[in-house]
Amino acid sequence: MSKKIRILAINPGSTSTRIALFEGNTELVSSELVHPTVDLRSLPGIPDQLPMRLKAVREFLAPLPPPDAVVARGGLLHPLPHGTYRINDPMLADLRAGVQGQHASNLGGLLAFELVQDSGIPAFVVDPVVVDELLDRVRITGIKGIRRRPISHALNQVATGHRFAAERGARYEALNLIVAHLGGGISVGAHHHGRCVDVNDALGGEGPFSPERAGSLPAFPLIDLCYSGRYTRDQVRRMVVGDGGLVGLLGTADLRALVERYLNDEPEVREVLDAMVYAIAKAISALWPAFDGEAVDQILITGGMARSEVLMSRLRQSLSALPTGITLYPGENEMLALAEGALRVLEGREPVREYGKSAEGR
Secondary structure (H helix, E strand, C coil): CCCCCEEEEEEECCCEEEEEEEECCEEEEEEEEECCHHHHHCCCCHHHHHHHHHHHHHHHHCCCCCCCEEEEECCCCCCECCCEEECCHHHHHHHHHCECECCCCHHHHHHHHHHHCCCCCCEEEECCCCECCCCHHHHECCCCCCECCCCCCHHHHHHHHHHHHHHCCCCHHHCEEEEEEECCCEEEEEEECCEEEEECCCCCCCCCCCCCECCCCCHHHHHHHHCCCCCCHHHHHHHHECCCHHHHHHCCCCHHHHHHHHHCCCHHHHHHHHHHHHHHHHHHHCCHHHHCCCCCCEEEEEEHHHHCHHHHHHHHHHCCCCCCCEEEEEECCHHHHHHHHHHHHHCCCCCCEECCCHHHCC
């Protein structure tokens, strides 16, 4: 294309809003706008943060050229297939209502809409955490009233799949990939010809334990803990997400510091980090049946943990018997993933999806 498309990407976090302006897939400028904790706590709910965050974003954008499109991190919407979604009225209503809970990511679509309102500039969200393309056989558990649901790092997983495919001159939809996002939480997904047919609920207590999450747990000891009378429901939930994993076992989620202690042969640290790598390897290996006998083209490892040569060396060793290669894509790369999701639609390489229509087509 003769003119490169300028795309503004927006990614709200709990205490900040990350923004980046891209020209094509090249980042021109970026910033993390930090919002004072005292201001956030003075507001009754997450939707009430919108005016404060919008003001900060507009002030930063004032001297910059206007974008051709705006794209935001998706929030806790209804389950939907992966893709780039046009921000529409049903989506805005669900983000305001918090149909699956209130989270800072719900503000992404609301901010994007406010920035482009009445301007004719398109606004999108890409691959929210609620992307759900599970096969029915994956949903069934041994308890009738409990069915598996995915909450995963869909944005980075799908973007990493597209990136690997482009580097190989292939299409994401033509490949079979296992993608592991290794960050504060861990999600491991089976991507079968462009559909994530199995992935753990990285927020709700499934998968390997991670820096901040407990992962899958044996049921009876957990039940006994819940009914011991020593903890409230909220305290147990905090043990599972937030104070679990490395935080609970070693007192910190600082992986770089822990790796230094690992290299210094601290027995407890070596034992726990080796166990975490083993759990990750087991989760990756367990996804082979998801492809129904078809070959897996590659295992892709992404997220902050992929920067650790020590842990990745251990992981490669654990997976060395598997009949496929491993490619590392360190970091979360969320801003670029957002821009690339919008580009695929704007350049006609992928159709735009309409929330409220395709969202039910799982």
